[in-house]
Amino acid sequence: GQKVVLITGCSSGIGLRIAVMLAEDEKQRYHVIATMRDLKRKDNLVKAAGDLYSKTLFVAELDVCSDESVKQCIDSIKDRHIDILISNAGIGLVGPVESIPMDEMNNVFETNFYGSVRLIKEVMPDMKNRRAGRIIVISSVMGLQGVAFNEVYAASKFALEGFCEGLAAQLLSFNVTLSMLEPGPVHTEFELKMIQGMKEKEWPSVDPDTVNYFRNFYLPGAVDIFEILGQTPDHIAKRTMSVIEASNPHFHNLTNPLYSPILALKYADETGCLSVQAFYCMLFTLRPLMNVGMPVLKYLTFGFMRKWRISPN
Ligand code: NAD
Structure with a gap:
């Protein structure tokens, strides 16, 4: 039969693409429940789904910040049966920490961290009972590496990584797999x-x-990084599909290979100095050379990796 997939945050971006790609499966293997906080925003999704709307793709309301909304949505599904859960909804936050009110920080944790936790907590017991299920969490490269001026966002994704790493081990004995996707930009x-x-x-x-650092160093750098390294939602959706179809899905799934050397710095040097220095250079020293900055960083990184005798794989 068809596998029931529930995805959060499907009114735009990555969630929308994952929902449509699964619904478009030629063999119609997936019954996609594409959820969003506000059903008034369903037009783009419905348009992208075309004929598949109400055939393999169904829309439902789910606000990851509300216990009630999550419970109501899961209860509305036949036998509460979900084969594949994709926790995607999330929000970003950039800026100098000094300027960010505590409620805004709370809101990021409430959505990115507690939002996923709330969802997993509601769905996981049924998966454990059935001794079957797959959970995929859209994290970020910033769940593994802190980035200046994204401290709170990174912290919320780090929290999620820690939570899921613990759970993944526990769930193996119930034949439930948990995988993280870590996209770059x-x-x-x-x-x-x-x-x-x-x-x-x-x-x-x-x-x-x-x-000055934020406006004249960080922001233009971030724009360049999106331009040079940015991937499409389609790319992330394909990667999600391959995690779903893998017989032994990996726990970490970095979608952008250019980040592997940057992350390797962290594991190459347990003092942490190498990665802090590399990010400092990237922000302040390499910024004026940004067009060549990324290749230079890659070159330096590979140099360190050779020195430390490590490989990205
Ligand atoms: P997006 O803003 O297009 O999509 C995020 C979706 O989450 C939106 O549709 C939004 O309405 C929804 N959402 C926000 N709060 C919600 C709530 N309380 N309940 C339900 N839905 C809610 O951005 P995106 O890039 O598609 O983001 C999807 C995921 O990918 C996020 O978790 C994000 O952290 C992660 N991510 C994005 C990038 C990037 O550069 N775009 C990089 C790495 C990771």
């Missing part, structure tokens, strides 16, 4: 929401040096 509304508007924003409570 992806061209979605996420990028627009984060970068646009930041340029004109005033930062009265932040010292001028920090504002």
Whole structure:
């Protein structure tokens, strides 16, 4: 029979593409329940699904920040049976930490961390009972590597990685697999929401040096990085599909191979100095050379890796 897949945050971006790609499966192997917080925003998804809407793709309301909404949505599914759970909903947050109100930080944790936890907690017991199921969590490269001016976002994804690493081991004895996807930059509304508007924003409570670093070093660098390294939601959806179809899915799934050397720095040097220094250089030293910056960084990284005798795989 068909596998029931539930995905969160499907009104745009990665979630939308994953939902449509699974619904388009030639053998119609998937019954896709594409959920979103606000059903008024379903038009793009419905349009992208075309004929498949109400055939292999169904839309339902689910707000990952609400216990009630999550429970209601799962209860509305026949026998609460979900074969594949994809936790995708998430929000970004950039800017100098000094300027971010605590409620905004809370909101990021409430969505990115507790949102996934709430969802998994509701679905996992049924999977354990059936001794079958697959959970895929859309994390981020920033769940494995902190990045300046993204501290709170990275922290929320680190929290998720820690939570899931523990759970993955526990779930193996129930024949339930848990996999993380760690994309680098992806061209979605996420990028627009984060970068646009930041340029004109005033930062009265932040010292001028920090504002200067953020505005004139970090922001243009982030724009370049999206341009040079950005992947499409389609790419992430294909990768998700391959995790779903793998007989032994990996726990970590970095979608962008250019990040492997950067992450390798962390494991090559247990003092952590190498990665902190590399990021410092990337932000402040290599910034004026950004067009050549990434290749230079790659070159340096591979140099370190040779020195430390490690390989990215
Ligand atoms: P996006 O903004 O297009 O999609 C995120 C979706 O989550 C939106 O549809 C939004 O409405 C939804 N959402 C937010 N709060 C919600 C809530 N309380 N309940 C239900 N849905 C909610 O951006 P995206 O890039 O498609 O992001 C999807 C995931 O990918 C996120 O978890 C994000 O952290 C992760 N990610 C994105 C990038 C990137 O560069 N775009 C990189 C790495 C990881």
